[in-house]
Amino acid sequence: MEIGELIYQGKAKSIYKSDNDDELIALFRDDMTAFNGEKHDQFSGKGVYNATVSAFFFDYLEKHGIKTHFIRMIDEKTMLVSKLEMIPLEVIARNRAAGSITKKLPLKEGQVLNPPVIVTDYKDDAKGDPAVNDDLILALGLLTRDELNEARRTTLEINKLLYDFFDELGLVLVDFKIEFGRRGNEIILGDEISMDSMRLWDKETGESFDKDVYRFNKGDVMTAYARVVEKIINWKKEQIK
Structure with a gap:
């Protein structure tokens, strides 16, 4: 191709x-x-x-x-x-407090958020990807009320699936961001799901296996990414035994 x-x-x-x-x-x-x-x-x-x-x-x-x-x-x-008509929103699921949320709100780094918190940012680099609530999403015409409910339901379902998967690998899914797009009348998951778009901590040591390694000079980011890939490959091998 x-x-x-x-x-x-x-x-x-x-x-x-x-x-x-x-x-x-x-x-x-x-x-x-x-x-x-x-x-x-x-x-x-x-x-x-x-x-x-x-x-x-x-x-x-x-x-x-x-x-x-x-x-x-x-x-x-x-x-x-x-091909999707991408919706200019980042939908962020947080299972623990980390990053910007701890700077803006009285939450401690690593604090468990139960139930998980869903927040949304408007995608605009020039404006710093500002946070938007449901009312603003509706006012901007980005999603209908039904689509907004569907996006939230889907995000929580994805969060449960990913959280349980990483738990099996010995990692904590701290948070992640996803993006949706339209295909006809359907809201479809797009963009990517990778170490660039999530926070992963070792369950025992708290070591980062995500882009925070690069952000905050915590070590060799490619070694961290390779470890996640290795864990996934080993999981796949276990499934076919």
């Missing part, structure tokens, strides 16, 4: 046209950014790690009834996906 015209370039992925008007090609690059792009580096193999993990979780969620834009991998860092 030939890669067509570049139609969007994000911080770490490039989206291209394909030879099918209903499909797009997502290339996971080796770029890594933090603090709204103020910190920017490249790490060889990073794109492969994120593409591998995203493909695994899209497939995993599909098998558990969650509709995603994933079709198949073209190569180790290039993904064929359904």
Whole structure:
């Protein structure tokens, strides 16, 4: 399959046209950014790690009834996906308090949030991705009330599936962000699910296995990402025994 015209370039992925008007090609690059792009580096193999993990979780969620834009991998860092009309919202599920929420609210780092907290940010780098509530989402016309309820229900379902999966791997899913898009009248999970878009802590030591390793210079971020991929590969091997 030939890669067509570049139609969007994000911080770490490039989206291209394909030879099918209903499909797009997502290339996971080796770029890594933090603090709204103020910190920017490249790490060889990073794109492969994120593409591998995203493909695994899209497939995993599909098998558990969650509709995603994933079709198949073209190569180790290039993904064929359904074309969606992306909704400019980041939907964030928090199981423990970490990061920005502890700076803005009287919550301690690592504090368990039960039930999980769902928050939403409007995607606009120039405005710093401001937080928006349900009323603002409706006022902006981003989602209808029914779509908003569906997105929340789906996010909580995804959270339960991912939390239980990582728990089995000895990791705590602290939080993660996802994005949705429209395909006809359906709200579909898009974007990616990778170490770039979640916080993962070791259950015993609290060690980070996510982009915080890069953000806060906690060690070798590629070693952290590789450990997550290794855990997933080992889990898959156990399933076929």
